[in-house]
Amino acid sequence: xxxxxxxxxxxxxxxxxxxxxxxxxxxxxxxxxxxxxxxxxxxxxxxxxxxxxxxxxxxxxxxxxxxxxxxxxxxxxxxxxxxxxxxxxxxxxxxxxxxxxxxxxxxxxxxxxxxxxxxxxxxxxxxxxxxxxxxxxxxxxxxxxxxxxxxxxxxxxxxxxxxxxxxxxxxxxxxxxxxxxxxxxxxxxxxxxxxxxxxxxxxxxxxxxxxxxxxxxxxxxxxxxxxxxxxxxxxxxxxxxxxxxxxxxxxxxxxxxxxxxxxxxxxxxxxxxxxxxxxxxxxxxxxxxxxxxxxxxxxxxxxxxxxxxxxxxxxxxxxxxxxxxxxxxxxxxxxxxxxxxxxxxxxxxxxxxxxxxxxxxxxxxxxxxxxxxxxxxxxxxxxxxxxxxxxxxxxxxxxxxxxxxxxxxxxxxxxxxxxxxxxxxxxxxxxxxxxxxxxxxxxxxxxxxxxxxxxxxxxxxxxxxxxxxxxxxxxxxxxxxxxxxxxxxxxx
Amino acid sequence: xxxxxxxxxxxxxxxxxxxxxxxxxxxxxxxxxxxxxxxxxxxxxxxxxxxxxxxxxxxxxxxxxxxxxxxxxxxxxxxxxxxxxxxxxxxxxxxxxxxxxxxxxxxxxxxxxxxxxxxxxxxxxxxxxxxxxxxxxxxxxxxxxxxxxxxxxxxxxxxxxxxxxxxxxxxxxxxxxxxxxxxxxxxxxxxxxxxxxxxxxxxxxxxxxxxxxxxxxxxxxxxxxxxxxxxxxxxxxxxxxxxxxxxxxxxxxxxxxxxxxxxxxxxxxxxxxxxxxxxxxxxxxxxxxxxxxxxxxxxxxxxxxxxxxxxxxxxxxxxxxxxxxxxxxxxxxxxxxxxxxxxxxxxxxxxxxxxxxxxxxxxxxxxxxxxxxxxxxxxxxxxxxxxxxxxxxxxxxxxxxxxxxxxxxxxxxxxxxxxxxxxxxxxxxxxxxxxxxxxxxxxxxxxxxxxxxxxxxxxxxxxxxxxxxxxxxxxxxxxxxxxxxxxxxxxx
Numbered sequence: 015x016x017x018x019x020x021x022x023x024x025x026x027x028x029x030x031x032x033x034x035x036x037x038x039x040x041x042x043x044x045x046x047x048x049x050x051x052x053x054x055x056x057x058x059x060x061x062x063x064x065x066x067x068x069x070x071x072x073x074x075x076x077x078x079x080x081x082x083x084x085x086x087x088x089x090x091x092x093x094x095x096x097x098x099x100x101x102x103x104x105x106x107x108x109x110x111x112x113x114x115x116x117x118x119x120x121x122x123x124x125x126x127x128x129x130x131x132x133x134x135x136x137x138x139x140x141x142x143x144x145x146x147x148x149x150x151x152x153x154x155x156x157x158x159x160x161x162x163x164x165x166x167x168x169x170x171x172x173x174x175x176x177x178x179x180x181x182x183x184x185x186x187x188x189x190x191x192x193x194x195x196x197x198x199x200x201x202x203x204x205x206x207x208x209x210x211x212x213x214x215x216x217x218x219x220x221x222x223x224x225x226x227x228x229x230x231x232x233x234x235x236x237x238x239x240x241x242x243x244x245x246x247x248x249x250x251x252x253x254x255x256x257x258x259x260x261x262x263x264x265x266x267x268x269x270x271x272x273x274x275x276x277x278x279x280x281x282x283x284x285x286x287x288x289x290x291x292x293x294x295x296x297x298x299x300x301x302x303x304x305x306x307x308x309x310x311x312x313x314x315x316x317x318x319x320x321x322x323x324x325x326x327x328x329x330x331x332x333x334x335x336x337x338x339x340x341x342x343x344x345x346x347x348x349x350x351x352x353x354x355x356x357x358x359x360x361x362x363x364x365x366x367x368x369x370x371x372x373x374x375x376x377x378x379x380x381x382x383x384x385x386x387x388x389x390x391x392x393x394x395x396x397x398x399x400x401x402x403x404x405x406x407x408x409x410x411x412x413x414x415x416x417x418x419x420x421x422x423x424x425x426x427x428x429x430x431x432x433x434x435x436x437x438x439x440x441x442x443x444x445x446x447x448x449x450x451x452x453x454x455x456x457x458x459x460x461x462x463x464x465x466x467x468x469x470x471x472x473x474x475x476x477x478x479x480x481x482x483x484x485x486x487x488x489x490x491x492x493x494x495x496x497x498x499x500x501x502x503x504x505x506x
Numbered sequence: 507x508x509x510x511x512x513x514x515x516x517x518x519x520x521x522x523x524x525x526x527x528x529x530x531x532x533x534x535x536x537x538x539x540x541x542x543x544x545x546x547x548x549x550x551x552x553x554x555x556x557x558x559x560x561x562x563x564x565x566x567x568x569x570x571x572x573x574x575x576x577x578x579x580x581x582x583x584x585x586x587x588x589x590x591x592x593x594x595x596x597x598x599x600x601x602x603x604x605x606x607x608x609x610x611x612x613x614x615x616x617x618x619x620x621x622x623x624x625x626x627x628x629x630x631x632x633x634x635x636x637x638x639x640x641x642x643x644x645x646x647x648x649x650x651x652x653x654x655x656x657x658x659x660x661x662x663x664x665x666x667x668x669x670x671x672x673x674x675x676x677x678x679x680x681x682x683x684x685x686x687x688x689x690x691x692x693x694x695x696x697x698x699x700x701x702x703x704x705x706x707x708x709x710x711x712x713x714x715x716x717x718x719x720x721x722x723x724x725x726x727x728x729x730x731x732x733x734x735x736x737x738x739x740x741x742x743x744x745x746x747x748x749x750x751x752x753x754x755x756x757x758x759x760x761x762x763x764x765x766x767x768x769x770x771x772x773x774x775x776x777x778x779x780x781x782x783x784x785x786x787x788x789x790x791x792x793x794x795x796x797x798x799x800x801x802x803x804x805x806x807x808x809x810x811x812x813x814x815x816x817x818x819x820x821x822x823x824x825x826x827x828x829x830x831x832x833x834x835x836x837x838x839x840x841x842x843x844x845x846x847x848x849x850x851x852x853x854x855x856x857x858x859x860x861x862x863x864x865x866x867x868x869x870x871x872x873x874x875x876x877x878x879x880x881x882x883x884x885x886x887x888x889x890x891x892x893x894x895x896x897x898x899x900x901x902x903x904x905x906x907x908x909x910x911x912x913x914x915x916x917x918x919x920x921x922x923x924x925x926x927x928x929x930x931x932x933x934x935x936x937x938x939x940x941x942x943x944x945x946x947x948x949x950x951x952x953x954x955x956x957x958x959x960x961x962x963x964x965x966x967x968x969x970x971x972x973x974x975x976x977x978x979x980x981x982x983x984x985x986x987x988x989x990x991x992x993x994x995x996x997x998x
């Protein structure tokens with residue numbers, strides 16, 4: 015069917031066209047169906063139905079369609095409801111339980127990157143991966159395809175290091191500490207992080223409290239050249255960009271798909287140029303990985319995968335049965351980090367200990383001898399703190415570190431919850447602490463969150479257990495209610 | 507986060523809000539994520555990101571949101587990225603392989619109907635149904651939920667009849683003939699049909715060549731009261747409306763999900779008030795159901811399901827190894843039907859024979875004796891033709907049947923393909939014939955399609971095999987190329 019073009023030029027995030035009901039009916043398409051537009055080039059776009067923006071016989075282009083087709087206003091294009099794409103047929107093949115080849119997985123991932131698949135089609139792919147499983151070969155092909163369809167960083171240094179934590183633990187903000195320590199020891203660390211998905215904050219949210227985090231790949235390389243490392247958000251770099259899209263669909267149901275997790279982490283690290291990778295798998299009842307057995311299996315899959323990609327990989331299984339560090343929430347976690355870097359007496363020693371352990375392992379993996387003592391010495395001497403400042407100042411483009419950390423305020427509404435009896439704290443549920451922080455407004459409200467006065471320790475009646483912060487009275491009340499009902503912290 | 511309301515009042519087909527990039531980032535949401543809006547009522551909506559329509563801190567409401575929340579321009583509402591909904595958690599439960607209860611399936615279906623689930627979430631549900639299977643109980647609960655969440659028709663007559671074909675066969679337009687014959691025999695038939703999904707045309711597309719097909723439930727009942735039957739499009743009646751939404755997601759990959767097929771057909775028929783249901787399952791290599799074994803299994807599942815719902819159900823397994831009737835495409839199929847009703851000598855005898863057989867079975871199931879002879883006599887005597895005219899005139903609201911059928915023209919571009927050698931046609935592939943018709947422009951171009959001069963018969967060199975019709979020279983050439991490459995008809 016020939017339709018008249020209107021360029022609306024809005025950024026839809028993917029190729030979208032607007033039709034009115036009448037035209038959509040004639041094309042036999044619904045909202046979120048796909049149409050194929052043929053002019054000088056062929057492009058697929060997702061249908062949105064608006065009544066007032068276009069007339070019958072007209073088609074409105076989003077910016078993503080306009081820039082590809084370059085059609086003038088009122089010119090005509092041939093539009094048809096799209097038959098199932100090749101990727102669609104391949105996803106159907108995977109649903110039927112068959113294996114996909116290297117070429118086939120590349121077609122799917124390329125279509126994900128070029129927005130040729132709808133979220134529903136990606137959901138089918140994710141469900142098929144989850145329910146039909148992926149062979150070791152398929153995971154390798156998937157990882158390769160995810161690396162291939164995106165930007166890649168290269169460094170002249172032979173050894174490039176990185177760490178990744180599987181997550182699910184409240185607080186647990188080891189990354190800024192490990193990066194500072196290892197960069198001070200001379201390692202190159204192109205560290206990219208995500209924003210919060212299910213937790214109170216992601217590393218990118220925490221760094222953003224005092225620093226810019228969005229950079230282009232060349233800006234990122236410049237920062238690393240200056241300081242050995244960076245602490246940036248991974249989302250704007252175009253490294254394995256299919257991953258961001260797939261994660262967006264996974265998180266609709268908070269699905270954990272192991273093949274996707276493996277490919278996601280490996281592709282991001284390899285695209286960033288890393289070849290010495292430390293994976294931290296915390297396990298515990300309320301962590302993402304629930305048992306040591308599961309953690310061991312996952313570790314062995316990572317190791318197998320790393321062999322194929324010629325990277326040296328080390329995995330540590332860590333204690334995930336409670337939050338790590340005192341704070342959960344962007345400003346609170348940054349305050350924990352600064353305290354440790356400054357070696358303040360009241361610092362979170364559990365977070366320090368774990369960060370030193372991870373630094374030691376990553377340094378060892380990257381060829382540094384006496385790594386245990388070196389890590390300790392770098393932190394104790396203030397070298398790590400200096401390196402951290404250097405990285406933040408490089409990211410901000412000016413020496414404003416001291417001003418930035420002065421802005422780390424906590425929410426004006428707060429409540430301290432005290433022990434109703436003496437005893438021992440026998441559980442601090444990571445998921446519930448994260449949920450409570452979300453209710454308090456994290457990660458959007460950077461001053462919100464929870465400060466744990468105690469971990470799995472003895473407490474006396476009346477001692478403070480946790481203080482919660484937020485900028486809204488309603489949210490404070492909601493969080494208190496949630497605390498009372500869901501009991502994230504229990505005493506025995 | 508508090509946002510300022512703009513009512514855009516466009517019909518998006520589901521609750522949609524518009525944010526700009528900045529606001530979406532602050533909320534940590536992407537295109538197609540869901541937000542929760544709290545004012546006097548709480549509503550979930552899907553995010554669209556437009557740069558120019560709203561400013562930072564503003565939220566644009568689609569008609570579906572505006573009518574629920576009734577917020578004034580520039581008033582403020584609380585907006586947050588939506589946590590996983592209860593339905594989301596239930597779908598995740600199904601993905602993990604657990605059974606869903608009656609209450610749980612009702613929650614999911616209710617959310618489908620009220621647009622509270624995104625297409626991607628529905629895709630997860632469909633994939634879980636397909637890959638984890640549904641127990642007999644779950645299928646019953648699903649069917650009940652689909653009936654409950656929608657309109658229902660009731661008739662004062664004790665016996666209400668209907669037929670359904672599983673589909674996949676090119677042509678095969680038995681429904682108008684069966685409805686005309688059975689209605690002439692005195693049966694009540696609230697027949698609703700779909701438009702084309704994968705075939706050249708659906709029954710609704712074929713009827714629409716000469717008649718209105720979109721009615722409200724009360725208009726539909728009026729037509730049945732006048733004529734005993736109707737031949738309407740099922741999409742506008744609100745009978746088991748969740749089905750339409752789920753089918754839309756299934757067809758993204760042309761997925762066949764048996765549990766959904768069973769629930770879909772049973773819920774539509776029962777919601778329409780039918781209690782005598784004939785199911786036609788054609789099987790064959792290029793049909794939807796590929797083997798007799800599969801057809802038998804499906805038949806037994808239908809029978810089990812019917813027992814629970816207290817309806818009498820008969821299943822016939824029919825030959826699906828080639829198209830039925832001569833024409834494939836809206837006008838061509840209507841011409842086949844008129845020829846049979848008029849008992850023209852050149853009519854499609856295979857289509858007539860099958861329609862008589864189905865009529866006989868449905869009449870017998872509905873308590874009519876001597877149904878075989880009666881069906882024959884009704885067709886031969888012209889009573890079926892009279893009844894068909896009556897139904898079409900009732901649907902059009904005037905006696906314009908003769909004028910309407912004069913409009914049944916065929917495409918001005920055509921090509922007849924002839925036998926290159928003498929021999930026997932050993933295959934006519936339904937899927938390929940349907941694909942060729944789609945290339946010719948069906949169902950949008952009602953005059954397009956294929957006319958089969960031969961079925962699985964002997965042919966002499968030079969005899970015409972098939973004539974194809976379309977309104978576009980390009981499409982004719984594309985279809986000829988497709989014919990030559992994919993060989994839908996082969997000789998031995």
